[in-house]
Amino acid sequence: METRNLVLIGTGDLNDMRMLAALLEGNEYDVAMASNSGTLREQLRQRQPSLIMVDAYLPGVDVADILHAMKSDPDMAEIPVIGIVPAMDVGLRQTLWRSGADDLVGRPFEPDEILLRLRTALEARHQAQESANLETLLFSVVSAFEAREETKKGHPERVARMARRMGERMQLSPADQEALYKGGILHDIGMIKVPKHVVDKPGALTSEEFELMKLHTVWGERMCRPVQSLQRVLPIIRHHHEQIDGKGYPDGLAGEQIPRLAQILAVTEVFDALSSDRPYRPRMSRPEALRYLNEYASRNWLDTGIVAQFLKMVDEEGWPEIPPLKHESLNLDNSDTPGGIRDKKTPA
Ligand SMILES: [Fe+2]
Numbered sequence: 562m563e564t565r566n567l568v569l570i571g572t573g574d575l576n577d578m579r580m581l582a583a584l585l586e587g588n589e590y591d592v593a594m595a596s597n598s599g600t601l602r603e604q605l606r607q608r609q610p611s612l613i614m615v616d617a618y619l620p621g622v623d624v625a626d627i628l629h630a631m632k633s634d635p636d637m638a639e640i641p642v643i644g645i646v647p648a649m650d651v652g653l654r655q656t657l658w659r660s661g662a663d664d665l666v667g668r669p670f671e672p673d674e675i676l677l678r679l680r681t682a683l684e685a686r687h688q689a690q691e692s693a694n695l696e697t698l699l700f701s702v703v704s705a706f707e708a709r710e711e712t713k714k715g716h717p718e719r720v721a722r723m724a725r726r727m728g729e730r731m732q733l734s735p736a737d738q739e740a741l742y743k744g745g746i747l748h749d750i751g752m753i754k755v756p757k758h759v760v761d762k763p764g765a766l767t768s769e770e771f772e773l774m775k776l777h778t779v780w781g782e783r784m785c786r787p788v789q790s791l792q793r794v795l796p797i798i799r800h801h802h803e804q805i806d807g808k809g810y811p812d813g814l815a816g817e818q819i820p821r822l823a824q825i826l827a828v829t830e831v832f833d834a835l836s837s838d839r840p841y842r843p844r845m846s847r848p849e850a851l852r853y854l855n856e857y858a859s860r861n862w863l864d865t866g867i868v869a870q871f872l873k874m875v876d877e878e879g880w881p882e883i884p885p886l887k888h889e890s891l892n893l894d895n896s897d898t899p900g901g902i903r904d905k906k907t908p909a
């Protein structure tokens with residue numbers, strides 16, 4: 562049996578309260594009521610409503626304050642809030658939007674409009690929850706892969722953090738910064754479909770094996786595509802191995818054809834890959850990895866500007882936090898260059 566949604570109505574206007582309660586109860590909703598801010602807070606805590614309809618003129622409080630408090634509380638941030646405002650009060654409407662209201666309804670009430678807005682807000686919440694569940698599932702696939710591959714342990718999280726920090730420093734939008742973080746976690750998720758003997762191969766890959774390895778970008782994008790909240794992350798996953806000169810994979814995009822976020826992730830990914838052990842080569846020191854980033858930029862593999870930004874970040878903030886693998890410590894001064902950079906560029 563489908564559970565009914567509980568709507569908490571907060572208004573000091575008894576006529577509105579009666580009208581709304583009758584409308585909602587007649588349309589398969591459960592209703593809780595609060596006629597002042599104290600009761601609203603209490604009901605919020607005790608009843609955990611699916612949605613709140615709150616009058617902008619609720620006695621005893623500035624509704625914007627309640628909205629702010631709710632949206633910054635992780636337990637309540639996802640509950641949709643529909644503000645009730647006089648239709649013509651533009652200033653008040655703006656205040657509620659800015660405070661985080663998900664939608665507004667104006668007086669005089671239009672029952673059909675109210676029901677439609679309720680359904681839309683609840684559906685959006687439901688989709689957000691589904692997306693969050695799927696994201697959690699995909700993140701645990703990455704963890705499972707890390708548990709299988711000792712040398713890849715910590716790689717996604719480190720890349721995610723470095724990429725997000727780059728996004729912050731480059732003053733990208735919060736949505737792009739979040740996409741960089743999630744892209745860092747998920748960029749190699751498609752590797753789970755690459756046969757283990759290929760992933761773990763200590764020597765050079767055959768060209769057939771390399772073709773398989775390259776598909777991790779396409780598989781990864783496909784795995785994440787159904788998740789609504791990951792749409793901004795998909796180009797990062799698919800294109801994190803493209804090169805500025807057009808010789809990368811999977812699509813051979815060149816220069817500005819390569820999505821910017823994928824270019825940023827590529828720089829942090831290459832840095833972390835170079836400074837981590839791989840089955841076919843030991844890690845190189847971090848100064849050496851930086852030298853390689855510069856070289857890749859000069860060969861037109863990585864974007865020169867983004868590499869410069871990465872170097873600047875290291876210069877100003879120190880080395881990104883890269884915890885050593887178990888039983889090992891990083892040797893920062895070792896500038897010997899181990900051979901092989903197969904994970905990024907060549908099958909050899
Ligand atoms: Fe990677």
Ligand SMILES: [Fe+2]
Nearest residue numbers: 748749801802
């Ligand atoms: Fe990759």
